[in-house]
Amino acid sequence: xxxxxxxxxxxxxxxxxxxxxxxxxxxxxxxxxxxxxxxxxxxxxxxxxxxxxxxxxxxxxxxxxxxxxxxxxxxxxxxxxxxxxxxxxxxxxxxxxxxxxxxxxxx
Amino acid sequence: xxxxxxxxxxxxxxxxxxxxxxxxxxxxxxxxxxxxxxxxxxxxxxxxxxxxxxxxxxxxxxxxxxxxxxxxxxxxxxxxxxxxxxxxxxxxxxxxxxxxxxxxxxxxxxxxxxxxxxxx
Numbered sequence: 001x002x003x004x005x006x007x008x009x010x011x012x013x014x015x016x017x018x019x020x021x022x023x024x025x026x027x028x029x030x031x032x033x034x035x036x037x038x039x040x041x042x043x044x045x046x047x048x049x050x051x052x053x054x055x056x057x058x059x060x061x062x063x064x065x066x067x068x069x070x071x072x073x074x075x076x077x078x079x080x081x082x083x084x085x086x087x088x089x090x091x092x093x094x095x096x097x098x099x100x101x102x103x104x105x106x107x
Numbered sequence: 108x109x110x111x112x113x114x115x116x117x118x119x120x121x122x123x124x125x126x127x128x129x130x131x132x133x134x135x136x137x138x139x140x141x142x143x144x145x146x147x148x149x150x151x152x153x154x155x156x157x158x159x160x161x162x163x164x165x166x167x168x169x170x171x172x173x174x175x176x177x178x179x180x181x182x183x184x185x186x187x188x189x190x191x192x193x194x195x196x197x198x199x200x201x202x203x204x205x206x207x208x209x210x211x212x213x214x215x216x217x218x219x220x221x222x223x224x225x226x227x
Contacts, residue, residue: 030212031211031212031213033212033213033214035154035214037154042203042217042218042219042220043154043203043214043217044217045213045214045215048208048211048213048215049211049213054215084153086153086154088154088156088213088214089212090212093167094159094165094167095156095167095169095170096144096156096159096167096207096212097156097169098146098153098154098155098156099153100153101153101154
């Protein structure tokens with residue numbers, strides 16, 4: 001199956017750590033990438049590969065993977081991190097499905 | 108700095124064909140390093156991968172849309188296109204074009220997105 005599953009919503013207290021997960025069979029073979037989307041904006045890459053950040057992404061964002069689960073961790077969440085987060089990967093058929101998205105609320 | 112710009116009608120009638128173009132500037136669409144794709148987002152909902160096309164010319168489409176979708180590349184104009192046939196109101200969405208890294212399989216550049224409404 002090429003489906004990727006995410007929790008619909010997660011909340012975190014300001015300055016605390018939060019982990020957003022993505023599950024799918026394809027993640028046993030292919031790395032997940034993670035995208036942040038704020039209202040009215042196009043998505044933006046925050047994590048790719050094993051655990052790589054594009055230029056300009058704060059180091060409080062990190063990625064990890066185990067088995068069929070990929071995780072995005074924000075260590076010391078800030079108010080500006082409140083957004084929707086999507087995982088994406090490739091499967092063996094050449095599809096590139098997205099997870100359903102996780103709405104992160106910073107309290 | 109690479110830029111992607113979607114263009115096309117903002118309003119399409121039911122049963123007709125949605126056609127969008129993505130103009131690529133600041134980089135070549137012919138590079139074997141990248142693939143090119145379309146993603147959409149219905150109002151208030153999540154991202155949905157529509158399809159991708161590789162340098163080799165191979166294209167891959169979301170199985171749920173495969174019968175209605177065609178993605179093509181025009182190297183002479185440095186642009187790629189999306190055609191979605193037999194549209195319904197369910198195809199109303201913001202459509203994004205994007206560039207991905209071949210073998211790394213992540214999207215590094217997105218267009219700003221264009222809203223396409225399907226309505227009579």
